Amino acid sequence: MSLFWRIFLLNAAVLVVAVLLLLGPVTVSTPVLFGEALVLIAGLVAMLVANAALLRIGLAPLQRLNRAMATADLLRPGHRTEVTGTGSIAELTTTFNAMLGRLEAERTTSAGRALSAQEAERRRIAQELHDEVGQTLTAVLLQLKHTADQVPQPARDDLHQAQEATRAGLDEIRRIARRLRPGVLEELGLHSALRALAAEFTTSRLGVTTHITPGLPRLDRATELVVYRVAQEALTNTARHSGGEAVEVHLRPLPSGGVSLIVRDDGRGLRSAPEGAGMRGMRERALLIDADLLLGAGPNGGTQVRLNVAGPRPEGRTESPG
Incomplete structure (x- = not known):
């Protein structure tokens, strides 16, 4: 139950009890006249409506702050809750806006460090793919070609297929390395x-x-x-x-x-x-x-x-x- 309804129902309970007392043991006439009951009921309704309106107005900044908290997204910075009026709710809104600003700044800083580490790791992996795996596959290609030149024709066809598979793997390794480290960009x-x-x-x-x-x-x-x-x-x-x-x-x-x-x-x-x-x-x-x-x-x-x-x-x- 929201804060608005809790306060409203508590106030309503007090008013209802007061009216019941006036209609019961504490009354101006016995039995209760119809006109008196009508006036009391109308007064109760008016007080409840006024109480609800005042609470709705008074708690509106708190509701705005609650919506801002629920929809805050550090990847979409810059959104702040409007600070209206004075008092504890205004102070709470100001504190929340300041906290959100600090979180956005810290998120940007930490994201920058994480992405820097990610780019460094990408460069390292791309370098190892190029220097280690690429050179190894190149050596395998040369060895397959040398062997294929010395074996009979049936085995030579199999070695040529192995060459093509190795060459395709080498091309894929180079493609992955280019994606990891955009050398053209540099x-x-x-x-x-x-x-x-x-x-x-x-x-x-x-x-x-x-x-x-x-x-x-x-x-x-x-x-x-x-x-x-x-x-x-x-x-x-x-x-x-x-x-x-x-x-x-x-x-x-x-x-x-x-x-x-x-x-x-x-x-x-x-x-x-x-x-x-x-x-x-x-x-x-x-x-x-x-x-x-x-x-x-x-x-x-x-x-x-x-x-x-x-x-x-x-x-x-x-x-x-x-």
Whole structure:
């Protein structure tokens, strides 16, 4: 039972008992006249209505605070409860807003550290895949070729099949290493990295096109990495879940001097599916650079992921997630 109804029912019980006493042993006339009973009942109803209205007004800030607590989401920061009036409820609202601000700041800091550790681990794994597993498979390929040149024809065919399987495994290892560590991004920049990413996700059933507006402002390395990872996660979700056949990746300037990344597909859309780890990861990355991430339906259906990045900041002002 809510606080409002508890207080209201307690007050109502007191008033009802008072009226019963007036109608019973404590009364102005015996027997009770109809007019007196009518006046008392009308007075009781009026007092209950007035009591309910006053309690509703008085407890409205507490109800707003309760809704804010229930809907607070650290991945969507900036929402605060309006502080109205004075007294204990106003102090409680102010304290809650301050606590929410501290939690958002701590969440952003911890997410930045976690993503930095994640990027470092990705680089380490990609390096080991390239140096250890890749070199081992390359050596196996050379050995298979050398052996195939010296054995009779029936065994040579089997060795050629083993070569093809090993070569396919080596290509897959290199593809995984590129996803873990976007070397194109580090060497050639964001534009080339997005085009390479689109080519990587293009298959016989899914076409990915990129549209990059010339003259975009320069972004720091941390921002470029966030934009790349958001595009990568959006394309991964599209390839796995959308059921679409075409994806568009746009990188456009914003009037404010920033850039906007848009990944739009023609699939079945988000519908009522809850946000998974991939979407939460995109929101956490967006928070690191104070960007706005919008997930919803595209203009022609499907799903649209939009990342709006503010104007460029000097190098060193943002903690890099990599």
